[in-house]
Amino acid sequence: MITSTASRIYFESHQSLDPDLCVTVPAALTTYPHDIEKHPRPWAEERFRRIVRWRAPESGGHFPALEMPDAFVRDLREGMAAVLAAG
Numbered sequence: 890m891i892t893s894t895a896s897r898i899y900f901e902s903h904q905s906l907d908p909d910l911c912v913t914v915p916a917a918l919t920t921y922p923h924d925i926e927k928h929p930r931p932w933a934e935e936r937f938r939r940i941v942r943w944r945a946p947e948s949g950g951h952f953p954a955l956e957m958p959d960a961f962v963r964d965l966r967e968g969m970a971a972v973l974a975a976g
Contacts, residue, residue: 917968
């Protein structure tokens with residue numbers, strides 16, 4: 890039985906994922922080394938077909954906006970710029 894709210898949200902969201910879903914719009918992705926889930930680029934490329942920016946910084950975890958806010962905002966801005974440029 891799942892008792893915590895966060896566990897339930899994660900469980901339900903993972904159960905609802907369509908395995909055949911493909912994202913075809915430009916995408917900027919960052920995967921942090923200390924996050925709970927690991928997403929290697931080959932896995933990401935199976936779902937996101939137009940990765941225009943990929944980052945794998947040396948630090949950061951599940952809450953990068955709290956852990957390293959300046960780097961997170963810079964990454965977000967650069968990612969959005971790449972997505973908009975790819976149009």
